[in-house]
Amino acid sequence: MNLRLNLIFILITAITITLLSRVYFLSIKSNTYYEELSKNNYINRINKVPIRGIIEDRNGEKLAINEMGFAILIKPHLSSFKHKEQLEEIVDLIIKHFPEYEKDKLIKEYKRNDSSYNHEFIKIIDYIPYETFFPKYTVLASQEDIKIESSTKRFYPQKEVASHVIGYVGKASKLDILNNELSSYNGIIGKNGLEKYYNSKLQGEMGYKDVKVNALNQEIEVLAEKEPSTDNNIKISLDVNLQKYIQQIFTAKSGAVIVMDVNNGELLAAASFPEFDNNIFARGISVKEWNEMRNDFNHPFTNKIINGLYPPGSVIKMGVAISFLENGIKDNYTVNCSGSLTIGNRNFRCWKSIGHGTVNFRKAIAESCDDFFYKGSLKIGINKISHTLDKLGFGQQTGVDQINEFVGINPNKEWKEKKHNQPWYVGETVITSIGQGNMLTTPLQIARYTGYIATGKLPKPHFYKANYEEPKDLNTPFEYLDIMRKGMYDVSYAQRGTARRYIKSKVTIASKTGTAQVISIPQSEKVRMKESELKYYQRSHAWITTYGPFKNPQYAVTVLVEHGGSGGEATGEIASKIYDKLYELGYITSTE
Structure with a gap:
């Protein structure tokens, strides 16, 4: 009997607790929830x-602005068969005043966004220019089924x-x-x-x-x-007038030009060619326009400043020379260049078939002697060269305020093992030392590294002040950089400097030219074919990277002409004109 009473008591207690809990939840805990629902009934945001x-x-x-206009919206819930005529009458009225729009497309856009859950007006035309729409404003705004909203369209003047x-x-x-x-x-x-x-x-x-x-x-x-x-x-930081000037003087089909303040990394100009009008994207690009650009062999969509990957050719030689000095090769090191170096069954040629004779660091840069770098690279090996180039910013992003910046390739033994599961061969060290083989860089990486040679500090390129960082001191001894700077001066002004015939600026410029092959030259080719004899897309890319004025460096100018052939010939005049323009605009105040 007692057991039954206890069970009944427990059951009653459990039911009571459940009921009290539910009362508590409904009256207290859910109060906040229902209070919010109540607010929504009388408060609109x-x-x-x-x-x-x-x-x-x-x-x-102004580089990007907003043009004012209007958007047209139609009230919801007109997609059903019952309201078909009403919807068509509204769209017919709109087309009567704006016949450039197609009825079927506007109705399709409306139905795509209409649903029983949507109680907002549905936008069917995003933007009509102010001057076009305003004369029709009163007629359309007076329709209760139509809503007119102000709208803007991005415009690139x-x-x-x-x-x-x-x-x-x-x-x-x-x-x-x-x-x-x-x-x-x-x-x-x-x-x-x-x-x-x-x-x-x-x-x-x-x-x-x-x-x-x-x-x-x-x-x-x-x-x-x-x-x-x-x-x-x-x-x-861009100067659009300088940018326009560069556009005028860059007559090649494709390439890139960068003008950077070597002391703080500000980018005064940065052009990727061929360019395109951004307004076609803001208004909506047509299928025809898209296909034309996509199929262009000169790749107008590619931002070559940060996404173009190229063998650097001889413009990398200052970085390789710094690596020689950092890794025990004395600054009085010389080689006898006879025009080629034989390793195993392969003959590695210098660009000058008769050779450069006795070559030291300064002459190797001035005359771009390949053999000097071949022999030096064999002394220290690829891993040490790669380590120095890594410090100088190769194989990594510059940090510029652009999206999807490429890192390029700064190859070494570990890289090849991971990438290709193959050993590194000594011949690869030799060709990497002159900026060929697997090495790939972006034009902005070259400009940044040139800024380092000019100042001894590695800047972070940027367009907007929020992305500025203090340039990095890499602790390269002054005497090493001094050799590089003097060699680059000789490129422009020494009797056999590779840019001597093409540098014509009133500003004193230190420079380095480069010719980066896009196809390999067979070993059976005893005399190298002239670039002019090659088909256009087989010609080498032409580089020049510079800084100036020489005694008080302010700007680096890097020019890449795709398939331009000889580095100095294709690029030297462009760089010279840019320095003269910098002087004319007051950015450079001393020619020395």
Whole structure:
């Protein structure tokens, strides 16, 4: 009997506790939840979308701006057969005033975004210019089924100038919206270049207004308000007038030009050729335009400044020479260049078939003697060369404020083992020492390393002040750098300097030319074929990297001409004209 009473008592107690718990949950714990639901019934949040910031050059010239216009929206829930005629009448009215749009496409766009869960007006036309739309504003705005909103379109007033650097915006995808909520409100997001790298800064921060409304959705009171951010602009280091000038004098089909302040890494100009008009992406690129650009052998889509990978050829020789000195080769080291070096069954030729005679460090750079670097590289080996070049920034990103920067290849034994599962051969050391073989660099890596030779500090290239870093001191002895600088001076002005005939600037320039082969020359070829005799896409890439003025370095200028043939001939005049322009614009005040 007692056992039964105990069981009944326990059961009653359990039921009582369950009921009390439920009462507690409904009256206390869920109060906050239902209170929030209640608020939503009478408080509306109106989002305020910030205007995308503009991009200016260092002198205030506009590079990316917003053009004002209007968007057209249609009220939801008209996709059903019941409302088919109503929807068609609305679209017909729009097309009557804007006949350039197609009825079927507008209806398809509407239906794609309409659903029973959506209670917002549906945008079917993103942007119509202000001057085109304004005469029709009253007619359309008076329609209760149509909503007119202000809209902006990104515009690039400089068109193709600096297009790779500036980048462009495009319609935000579902993935973009997932990662960036604000893009769901303005519909666009940075897709490339500075537009993407600094998208968070340029798009700004949302504002809002919370208002209390009555049952008729009429505003009663403003409860809270925050304005969208307005400090969204960026001013970058580029000088668009200098950039335009470079565009004028660069008459080759493709390549890259970089002008960098060697003391702080500011990029005064950075051009990748061929360029393209960013406005075609902002408005929406056609299939025809896309295919034409995609099939162009000169690769206009590629930002060659950071994504072009090239054998550096002889412009790497100062870095290799520094490695020789750092690894025990004396500064009075000489070789006798007879025009070739035989290793096993292979003959490694110097570019000068009759040889350079007795060559020291300075002469090796001035006359670009390959044999000097062949023999020096055999003394210290590839791993030590690779280690020095790694310090100088090769095989790694420069850190410039651009997206998807390539690192290139700074090869060594470990790299080849991991990449190809093969041993390293001595012949590979020899060809790497003159910037051929597996070694690949970007033009910006070459410009940065040139800045180091000029100043003794490795700068971080950048376009916007937020990306500035103090240049790095790599502790290379002054006397080592001094040999490199004197050798580069001789490239421009010594009797047999490889750029002597092509450097014609009023500014004293230190330089190094390079000719980087894109096809190998057979060992059976006793006399090297002239570049002019090769088919265009088989010709070597032409380099020159420079700094000036020589005594007080301010700027590095690096020029790459794809398939340009001889380095100095294809690039020397371009570099010279750029220095004269820097002097004319007041960036360089002393010619010495």
